[in-house]
Amino acid sequence: MSDRPFLLQFHGMIWSILVIICCARVCGAPPLVFGSNLDGQLGVGSIESVSVPLPLTAFAEPVAQVVPGVNFTLAVGESGRVYISGFGLGLSQPVRTPVQLGGIDAVRIRGLAAGTQHALMYSDTGLAYAVGDNSFGRTGLGPYPGVLGASVPTPVPGLQAEAVTAVAAGDRFSLFLTARHQVWSCGQVMYAGRNLTAAADAAVAVIDWFVSKNISVAQISAGHSHAVCLSVDGVVYGFGLADSGRLGLGPAAAQFQLVPTPIPGPWVELADGVSAVAAGLAHTIVITTRMSAYAFGDNTYQQLGLASAEPVVYNATQLVAHQCVAFATAAAGWGHSLFVSPFGDVYAAGSNAQGQTGRNTSLGTTAPFSLVDTAGADIGLAAAGAGVSVLMPASRSRYEYAICARVDLRPEVTDGQLVLPLVQRRLAQRLAEVLNVSVERIVGSRIDAASIDVYVCLSVTATSVCP
Numbered sequence: 370m371s372d373r374p375f376l377l378q379f380h381g382m383i384w385s386i387l388v389i390i391c392c393a394r395v396c397g398a399p400p401l402v403f404g405s406n407l408d409g410q411l412g413v414g415s416i417e418s419v420s421v422p423l424p425l426t427a428f429a430e431p432v433a434q435v436v437p438g439v440n441f442t443l444a445v446g447e448s449g450r451v452y453i454s455g456f457g458l459g460l461s462q463p464v465r466t467p468v469q470l471g472g473i474d475a476v477r478i479r480g481l482a483a484g485t486q487h488a489l490m491y492s493d494t495g496l497a498y499a500v501g502d503n504s505f506g507r508t509g510l511g512p513y514p515g516v517l518g519a520s521v522p523t524p525v526p527g528l529q530a531e532a533v534t535a536v537a538a539g540d541r542f543s544l545f546l547t548a549r550h551q552v553w554s555c556g557q558v559m560y561a562g563r564n565l566t567a568a569a570d571a572a573v574a575v576i577d578w579f580v581s582k583n584i585s586v587a588q589i590s591a592g593h594s595h596a597v598c599l600s601v602d603g604v605v606y607g608f609g610l611a612d613s614g615r616l617g618l619g620p621a622a623a624q625f626q627l628v629p630t631p632i633p634g635p636w637v638e639l640a641d642g643v644s645a646v647a648a649g650l651a652h653t654i655v656i657t658t659r660m661s662a663y664a665f666g667d668n669t670y671q672q673l674g675l676a677s678a679e680p681v682v683y684n685a686t687q688l689v690a691h692q693c694v695a696f697a698t699a700a701a702g703w704g705h706s707l708f709v710s711p712f713g714d715v716y717a718a719g720s721n722a723q724g725q726t727g728r729n730t731s732l733g734t735t736a737p738f739s740l741v742d743t744a745g746a747d748i749g750l751a752a753a754g755a756g757v758s759v760l761m762p763a764s765r766s767r768y769e770y771a772i773c774a775r776v777d778l779r780p781e782v783t784d785g786q787l788v789l790p791l792v793q794r795r796l797a798q799r800l801a802e803v804l805n806v807s808v809e810r811i812v813g814s815r816i817d818a819a820s821i822d823v824y825v826c827l828s829v830t831a832t833s834v835c836p
Contacts, residue, residue, distance in 0.1 A: 449479070
């Protein structure tokens, strides 16, 4: 990494610009894990908590995804094989290093989700599977107690006619996203999003509210007792338990939202699209296309990453205290959060009770928003569970140029949003000239305006897929 400042004058504006050049090639690099390890769920061969990111090198093949639950962690390799470490899901005793999960040897799994006592997965053909405890009918394998659960991954019968493209697992419910952009659910009725009030648990069925309004869903995320969905057109919806502000509906919201409810946020007024959502134990994170981050819900451990130490934040609030930090994605855990920048950096906030924020400090402390030392690894994705954090290195060669600039606008220009396209184009052009590179695309930027000063965070990247 190198720092190269330069000064640019353009139409009366004076831009003091710092260019940070990052180059990383980490194809096949192992996942990094840290946090709670009482049952060996980190898969590193011990049962001691880990307070700094540790490479998980026990796999004989590159790993595509790792998802932490409560007492177990699942991983899927590039071959489609599924591995488990920890305790639960049919294991008779804790396993400290990953072993292959049986029962689906002939199936190529593409994606996973971990709940508290069950897990979901889907194959390359779109077939959904469930494994684990079926209390509340959360696996979708049949009514409980008629079906107690499954010790090996079992096809979900109600979805065999659908092609599943994503899964999300809460405590007492499950979500399935299909190729038709429909959301299906099962489990305890108040979390199913289907306006059910009967005592019986909800069998697998489509969430009709989305269908009736012709809303196509692009992403799903399940917290402990709530869910958030992102529509194709960038609207965020939530349902399930709404207390502690986890749905961002304000302090007067009903305890349960039985159908999907639009979640208001500043991104709507700013015409800033939403690119990613993450639901945790009792909080939610929203990432926008301009790479801003918003958070709301339980903030007992300052897991929202905000400057505020208020224990509950009822409405979506931007992480504005972190000037010139852009956010590409995020993960919400049970009392902590992980934020990933487009440049491969990771920031953590919240409880460090088991070392899950990656701060090599005393366990049991609360960590404010801070950079995680990944030993130079370029991170692309993150996952967070009950006291566990997982970082996935980027699976591509990436050459990135991050610009942070303070722009002094002419007095008659007061709305930073008016100059954003101009700022993007001019900075990208100047970057190409100074560094003698070809700019392929602008992946994001954001502006925080105060008076006539505008702080611009722009990332420009040229990427190539690893062979």
